[in-house]
Amino acid sequence: MAKKPVKYYVVDAFTDSAFKGNPAAVCLLEEDRDDQWLQAVAAEFNLSETCYLTRSKGFSSHTPRFSLRWFTPVTEVELCGHATLASAYILFTTGLVNSDMIEFDTLSGILTAKKGPDFKAPISDVSQIQGGEEHQNCFSVELDFPIVPYTEFDSTEVSAISKALSGAAVIDIKRTPDGLLLVVLPSAKSVIELQPQIDDIRKCGGEGIIASGAASTESGFDFASRCFFPKCGINEQLESVTT
Structure with a gap:
């Protein structure tokens, strides 16, 4: 049938x-x-x-x-x-x-x-x-949605993450249990202007990278965020609500 x-x-x-x-x-x-x-x-x-x-x-x-x-x-x-x-x-x-x-x-x-x-x-x-x-x-x-716990990221690998984000200045990095990296940049402008190196992001391990930075007060927004998941077949997510 x-x-x-x-x-x-x-x-x-x-x-x-x-x-x-x-x-x-x-x-x-x-x-x-x-x-x-x-x-x-x-x-x-x-x-x-x-x-x-x-x-x-x-x-x-x-x-x-x-x-x-x-x-x-x-x-x-x-x-x-x-x-x-x-x-x-x-x-x-x-x-x-x-x-x-x-x-x-x-x-x-x-x-x-x-x-x-x-x-x-x-x-x-x-x-x-x-x-x-x-x-x-x-x-x-x-x-x-559920709260996802995170752990500190190995500081010796920060340079590799910065390289994957075209040398962006990295303020902080956290890791979720499934290896997703939460990367904090100096500002929303830094997030918007970064040029992701997809091949390098793919080598970083885990599910992918979410880059975020605080927005200016006059912008009317809290922060800017971009999501890169090349291992999942998504070089960059257009918009995401789980970040």
């Missing part, structure tokens, strides 16, 4: 305009699929993340729960923020859940997404203005 077609959406996270933000493919599964198929589909989409939602059964919680898995074009990952945000958006907007709270069963444990109240927001893309209406109905989504 042929398997049922899979319904999917491509969601541009962190934006109100098409072809901007960070896209994620959200696939709605009615039955489990094997890992080889999941990885092949993710490779076909060739986005930074493709995620798969399967409704969980047989648990007592009144909150809707879904199994959620994330795949880059080359591997499965334990956590992805923007694809979780995209998944919550699809569930809240397509009528698949009748609740303002969703639980996701993931490799990082149970994550939650909470829908905030509706509000009006200006439409930034003039091509989307219809009937003279310059505002659109929106809602916020609050994600609850």
Whole structure:
């Protein structure tokens, strides 16, 4: 018997305009699929993340729960923020859940997404203005993610990290249990201007590098951040919510 077609959406996270933000493919599964198929589909989409939602059964919680898995074009990952945000958006907007709270069963444990109240927001893309209406109905989504512990980084390797970031001045480095390096640079400007050396980043070990720096007070932002995961098939993540 042929398997049922899979319904999917491509969601541009962190934006109100098409072809901007960070896209994620959200696939709605009615039955489990094997890992080889999941990885092949993710490779076909060739986005930074493709995620798969399967409704969980047989648990007592009144909150809707879904199994959620994330795949880059080359591997499965334990956590992805923007694809979780995209998944919550699809569930809240397509009528698949009748609740303002969703639980996701993931490799990082149970994550939650909470829908905030509706509000009006200006439409930034003039091509989307219809009937003279310059505002659109929106809602916020609050994600609850686990705290990831970190350890100090071996100071003897700092020069290698600086080299991978084209000689950027490194203020501090922390390491997560899976080897992700959290690198603090002097400023947001340093982060924006750095030229990553992808081959050198690939040699640094672990999952990848997140470079961050504090933003100036007048900018209106707290910090700038860039994420490099070449071992996962993502030289640079467009935007990330898990940093």
